Amino acid sequence: QRYTQKKDYENAIKYYSEALEVNPTNAVYYSNRSLAYLRTECYGYALADATKALEIDKNYIKGYYRRATSNMALGKFKAALKDYETVVRVRPNDKDAKMKYQECNKIVKRKAFERAIASDEIKKSVVDSLDIESMTIEDDYEGPQLEDGKVTLKFMKEMMDWFKDQKKLHRKCAYQILVQVKDLLSKLPSLVEITLKETEKITICGDTHGQYYDLLNIFQLNGLPSETNPYLFNGDFVDRGSFSLEVIVTLFGFKLLYPDHFYLLRGNHETDNMNQMYGFEGEIKAKYTAQMFQLFSEVFQWLPLAQCINSKVLVMHGGLFSEDGVTLEDLRKIERNRQPPDSGPMCDLLWSDPQPQNGRSVSKRGVSCQFGPDVTERFLEQNKLDFVVRSHEVKAEGYEVTHSGKCITVFSAPNYCDQMGNKGAYIHLRGSDLKPEFHQFTAVPHPNVKPMAYANTLMQMGMM
Helix, strand or coil: CHHHCHHHHHHHHHHHHHHHHHCCCHHHHHHHHHHHHHHCCHHHHHHHHHHHHHHCCCCCCCHHHHHHHHHHCCCHHHHHHHHHHHHHHCCCCHHHHHHHHHHHHHHHHHHHHHHHHHHHCCCCHHHHHCCCCCCCCCCCCCCCCCCCECCCHHHHCCCCCCCCCCCCCCCCHHHHHEEEEEHHHHHHHHHEEEEECCCCCCCECCCCCCHHHHHHHHHHCCCCCCCCCCCCCCCCCCCCCCCCHHHHHHHHHHHCCCCCCECCCCCCCHHHHHHHHHHHHHHHHHHHCHHHHHHHHHHHHHCEEEECCCCCCCEEECCCCCCCCCCCHHHCCCCCCCCCCCCCCHHHHHCEECCCCCCEEEECCCEEECCCCHHHHHHHHCCCCCEECCCCCCCCCEEEEEEEHHHEEECCCCCCCHHCCCCCEEEEEECCCCCCCEEEEEECCCCCCCCCCCCHHHHHHHHC
């Protein structure tokens, strides 16, 4: 319990596991380990532990809460609703339980409604119902504006300072950027292939998760993006951190300014389910409108899924595949303009994780799989690649080299969620030798808006 209170979840997991070896029928230990797994985003394990706690003691109320939260995090809303129903039945006077039940019920109904209209008609794009030309910018707006409808370096610098002061970009400018970036991304392949010349280098950044002030710090340390200072941001730009709008609009702006020297790949958080739970949808609705969130959702569907550098290094957000034999050609063929499926290569690219032992195992996240060094080895050999770079997992040092140097993780959100105490890192890759060079950095102060400030109330309080 002490470790859970101190937010040292890794140790909490270790000690509850040891306690369970001695006392394997203790529902409380399973439930508490489930909480520690929830906190470290191991939703698959959290779900299994909560279920186990309830098998041992079906009257253990906390177990239902934990299981419901795990299911919510996995987007399994109907299963979550069932557990909230149980709690409400057992504790009719529990206000918190009633509120969670109603909140979850709302989501289930909304999902059903969305499914009904989706099958009714071909979905129209938000772009068709926007009249950006006729949006007027009021005289008292003193913020940055595109120049003749175009993003310029001057605009980018002004916008970054404007955001830094927690000011709002005019909605017309935000829409202009979104419409243009959707058009640009939709023309790209699912697997982007680039060549670095001998003298060139690229900077690869991992998850940034709405940590805008840390993003500015990366640019401070490593220079602004430019044609001679290219960047690749490897997914999970939004959610959790409460400056996701500022992060994503800045990244989209640079994509428009330097389309051939600034790259963005999709992460598992550039998806509707995650954005509903972890804050991005709530943030856009708070700062702009539900319609603007819809457009973000459309744009996210066009983000490429992987990038190959000099035919030797493959970069993706999550990792390798649930089955052998996947080729680069298979990745080129993925029809990515959709919400990711529950399995298959597109799902794996966004969700999988490496593991130290050979073979594959069930994912700790409850989605995709975990893949061992032998899996990495076979994939690289078949596709004549040297190594893969991925993100998706917090690392204490900001990066980690595994699978004998063939699988590298980079994570660029330092002191993740204001509580993990990790460093952030980015990687330099040079065309001359493609040897990864790691640069670490620590978190910088940000205005007093807590992470998850806009997240679904069920995720904020679902951890009790």
